Amino acid sequence: MSLSNIWHPFTQHALMGEMTKIDRAQGAYLYTPDNRQIIDAISSWWVITHGHCYGPLVEAVKEQVGKLDQVIFAGHTHDPAEKLGEALMEMVPPGLDKIFFSDSGSTAVEVALKMALGYWHNLGEGQRQRIVVMEHSYHGDTIGTMSVGERGVYNAAYSPLLFEVDTIPFPTPGKERETSEALKKLLVDHRGQVAALIIEPLVLGAGGMLMYDATVLKDLKAICESDDVVFIADEVMTGWGRTGTLFACEQADIVPDILCTSKGLTGGLMPLAVTLCHQRIFDAHYSEDRARMFFHSSSYTANPIACAVAYANTQVWKNEPVRDRIDALVSRQNDHLQKLAADPRFSNTRQCGTIAAVDITVSDQGYLSNIAPKLYDYFQKCDVLLRPLGNTVYIMPPYCVTDDDLDKIYHALSNAPDLLGL
Numbered sequence: 001m002s003l004s005n006i007w008h009p010f011t012q013h014a015l016m017g018e019m020t021k022i023d024r025a026q027g028a029y030l031y032t033p034d035n036r037q038i039i040d041a042i043s044s045w046w047v048i049t050h051g052h053c054y055g056p057l058v059e060a061v062k063e064q065v066g067k068l069d070q071v072i073f074a075g076h077t078h079d080p081a082e083k084l085g086e087a088l089m090e091m092v093p094p095g096l097d098k099i100f101f102s103d104s105g106s107t108a109v110e111v112a113l114k115m116a117l118g119y120w121h122n123l124g125e126g127q128r129q130r131i132v133v134m135e136h137s138y139h140g141d142t143i144g145t146m147s148v149g150e151r152g153v154y155n156a157a158y159s160p161l162l163f164e165v166d167t168i169p170f171p172t173p174g175k176e177r178e179t180s181e182a183l184k185k186l187l188v189d190h191r192g193q194v195a196a197l198i199i200e201p202l203v204l205g206a207g208g209m210l211m212y213d214a215t216v217l218k219d220l221k222a223i224c225e226s227d228d229v230v231f232i233a234d235e236v237m238t239g240w241g242r243t244g245t246l247f248a249c250e251q252a253d254i255v256p257d258i259l260c261t262s263k264g265l266t267g268g269l270m271p272l273a274v275t276l277c278h279q280r281i282f283d284a285h286y287s288e289d290r291a292r293m294f295f296h297s298s299s300y301t302a303n304p305i306a307c308a309v310a311y312a313n314t315q316v317w318k319n320e321p322v323r324d325r326i327d328a329l330v331s332r333q334n335d336h337l338q339k340l341a342a343d344p345r346f347s348n349t350r351q352c353g354t355i356a357a358v359d360i361t362v363s364d365q366g367y368l369s370n371i372a373p374k375l376y377d378y379f380q381k382c383d384v385l386l387r388p389l390g391n392t393v394y395i396m397p398p399y400c401v402t403d404d405d406l407d408k409i410y411h412a413l414s415n416a417p418d419l420l421g422l
């Protein structure tokens, strides 16, 4: 039995030794109390963009914290939220006109689903209730987000709570048409009943860092438009430069009806999320009838400290060469991947922007593969934080990662199969 009273997320305590205690962090590094330096090659669950404890973001917390800590956001507003709202409007594609705040990726997605359903309900088209999702998707761990995600071992126990959805196949390279044909068929079979499609653009993260072409995204958006289906882009993981552009949807030249973002919104420093939507979604809720309002809130909606950090983050994007740093990381990841691509111990080397992934060629695959914990322990011993998804290892570091750090990460990775006897 574990001696600690703390229950950690996605952790089988019976198999896990001591948790690695982290005392402080800077740039791409985490430090233990005895000063062991660990390279954070997964940006601490994909949230850290510029680096840990990034100066301008830390300063924003300090400035805001003694001024206004928290205020109820119903009936009230404040400068950090308003400044962030304005800054976001300058950054996101035109057509995303309204911003709703929440505090995690999951809540941003829950809000998106409720907005889509509320939209149709308020338009008097309450029969539009079906949600279409993509195979292998992950949108979070709340009941609603699990419902629109892949079903598997991680949510089997909770299946009585999950609502039904319609699933289109993942667009495996070469079979992209099957995905768009499946969506078209669903819209014919359930004419006038589909409320929304929710999708992770370009990269399905927790589903295994599965990547697909921007043309698919464009096709799916066009098909949704043909039947007025609300197109929800979950950019919780892909946003803030991870795929090479600020948002992944830009690469398909599409503007979703609803966009969810969190993680990199604050550069990873504070929990905050926003769900942006088209004006018409807001308008459907705008009425003198109180029964038509958007029924959603959480205690910390638009927390001023988190908003101040997110605003500071928008200014970092505006004033610093963040895009150059991203471009440099994209090409450095590519150089390393090229070497692994020719190595038979690895397969499916793939990259989307700053995200690189590779499968270790083994028969024991899938989320519960015993390879994952073995690899995790091995990487820990190499002082690299990598958390494989089954036999898939992905590298998603903060943009400040140095060449030497990347060399160290890929050195550990390329030695893994031999040292672990895989």
Ligand SMILES: Cc1ncc(COP(=O)(O)O)c(C=O)c1O
Residues within 6 Å of the ligand: 104, 105, 106, 107, 109, 138, 139, 140, 141, 200, 205, 206, 234, 235, 236, 237, 238, 262, 263
């Ligand atoms: C695409 C996507 N959506 C939603 C979420 C849920 O975000 P959070 O863990 O902040 O609730 C995640 C988390 O990894 C994600 O990758």
